[in-house]
Amino acid sequence: MKFTDELTLLLKARYPIIYINTIEEDRVEYIIRKYIKTSLNRSIYSWDFIDGYTNNPNNEGFAKRNPVQALELVERLTAQTPALFLLKDFNRFLTDVSISRKLKNISRILKLQPKTIIIIGSELNIPKELYDLITVLQFQLPTESEINYELKRLIDSLNIEIDQQVLESLIRACQGLSLERIRRVLSKIIATYKTIDENSIQLLLNEKKQIISQTEILEYWSVNETISKIGGVDNLKDWLKKRKTSFGLQAANYGLPTPRGLLLVGIQGTGKSLTAKAIATEWQLPLLKLDVGKLFGGIIGESESRLRQTIELAETISPCILWIDEIDKAFSNNDSKGDSGTSNRVLATFISWLSEKTKPVFVVATANNVDLLPLEVIRKGRFDEIFFLDLPQKQEREQIFKIHIQEFRPNRWESFDYSKLAQLSESFSGAEIRQSIIEAMYHAFYEKREFTTEDICLALTQLIPLSQLENNQTLKLKNWALSGRIRLASSKSISIN
Structure with missing residues (x-):
């Protein structure tokens, strides 16, 4: 359901307090004023802690630096006055007992009168005593169509022509950025290149890198490796080549599902990590590497929370490549017994997301030891394909x-x-x-x-090659590959010595 439709439904059903979780404060207010005010004919009162109420001459500056007084305006207006109260950053005051009590008191009025409080905040923190009163509504970042409209508007204003494929690449690069941030980067691009073309993509990806740098769990990798630098693995290269353009609008219009991910299993040094980097370069998508060591925290429940934050950030940046190196060590069957079940809970969260994710996050996981991989990971449906990278012929x-x-x-x-x-x-x-x-x-x-x-x-x-030092492990991997449960990355036959 579209954001405007969902919000309209909640307002008509007289939900008393709605919490919109977003970093795009101005865009939310613009959409509410454009669509909600027209369809429901409600007066809109906008408040923030510094300036108080604005955009309404009768209450200009009212309740400056006074959040309790900001709620009193709800009681001042007559019962017949349909109104929306947009309270910006009001989530910071919800833990105050006077604010909490005041909200509970006026909620009775809100249920009977055509009035609604809308809290706009970038962080989601609601006290338990207000759970039943407040309804959370997520405001998503700009969609492909909104980004497409913004880019075309700017391209038309500059009177330039741009190739459709380049336009799609630009749209993909813009996904995960707020509309304000997109406009800011586009202004920088025009100032740098005097036009918008394929050179603009790198500046957009650099902007995403700024977002990634705010977390310690994910690392943004700048790569320039290409598929041509990988020797052999012709089956894998062909598979990747056919999916290169599958993140664009044309693929979506064709009805093609977005690729989910790859699991690359093989002997160390056979190019698994290089492949992850090459995919990001070839597909012109940002590469995020998950540091599994930093994922597992010391406090019970912290690891699951960190994984959810990682997933949320990856989906915000999407479309992107999420690289999980040596996943067999992260979710080893042998390590899950003495950690109070943390590994199992993190694994359950991860594989559930792998199966159900809808955002274009292409996961590239690598593994050296198939014996350590839980069966839930290698089961069909988690990844699009599992490839075995053998020693080169x-x-x-x-x-x-x-x-x-x-x-x-x-x-x-x-x-x-x-x-x-x-x-x-x-x-x-x-x-x-x-x-x-x-x-x-x-x-x-x-x-x-x-x-x-x-x-x-x-x-x-x-x-002395590693395969000779760990001959038993190498033979075990090759026998597993020949069992038919995994696809061979190379068309060359595997040799068992």
């Missing part, structure tokens, strides 16, 4: 060597023997391949010369 190792050497030596990368390097690097992960190149560079730099294929070959013989 010979052809994929050649590609990984090319990617990294081209990064280090863009002018002479073609001079290396990639077939030989791939042959010697069996059982190496992508991260270990990169490390072998760095080792070769250190060796050659010490001898004051350029590194060669032979230097890398020497480094490969000296490095």
Whole structure:
């Protein structure tokens, strides 16, 4: 139900006190004056602690710095006067016994007369004794259509043309920001670039970063990794490519559900974290990393509260990528017995949100040890897909060597023997391949010369890959992947040694 429809219904039903939880005070008042005053023909009285009542000449400045007196105006008006009382930041006074008692007393009047108190506050804090009197109404941030209207209005006023796909990207970047903040950033964009185009997206994402910096649980990651930097995993790349434009208006009009998320399972160093960063870059969405260690607090109930705050913030910033690294360690079956059930409660909250979320928050979770993952997490419906990232096969190792050497030596990368390097690097992960190149560079730099294929070959013989040190865990992961319960990230066949 739309906000205006819900508010109108509550007013007609004579709910005495309505609490609108929002940071957009001016936008709420504008909407109430535009829609509610017209449809219900009520006088509107607006009060704040500093200026008292405003916008009404008969009561201008009344009840300055006096919240109790602000409530007395309700009793002063005649019973036949339909009125709305907008009390800004009044939530800060609700714990005062005189305010609490006064609200209880005048609630009898409000139920019989066409008068309603509307409290506007950015924080939701209601004393228990007022729970039955106050009805909470959430005022959401601007919708896609409202942002679209605002952007088109500005584009028309500047007399510029903009590509539809760029417009959709701008709309996505604006989601999660208040209308006032959007206007402020757009003014900054025009002052910087003299126009609105694809360069504007980064400034909008930076504005979201300011919001994220206010929390210690979520971290905003600025990334520039691309899918092309990931060697192999062609099945996963194809899956991601088909969903790149699924957050736009065209996808919604087509009736396409928004992608929910991915669980990436595999051996360490196979590119799971890199994939999370690359998705954010390719899809031009902000990347938020959840610090699971900071999620679990010492006070009972605090961890669940922190998770709910994290979810709320991610949904506010949406559309976005929420990256949960090593989820197997966060919700380990082995760690949930001695913490008074905190892990189980947090897990229940998390998987319930995964199944029921409606906001475009794409979750990318990574895991190294499938044995530690609770069955509730890997059950179908939590994530769109579960991919297994295996150690790269010979052809994929050649590609990984090319990617990294081209990064280090863009002018002479073609001079290396990639077939030989791939042959010697069996059982190496992508991260270990990169490390072998760095080792070769250190060796050659010490001898004051350029590194060669032979230097890398020497480094490969000296490095022991993790898969050999944890052979049993590697085999267990591969056997689980071959069982058919998980999708393979690469079309190359898995080898069991």
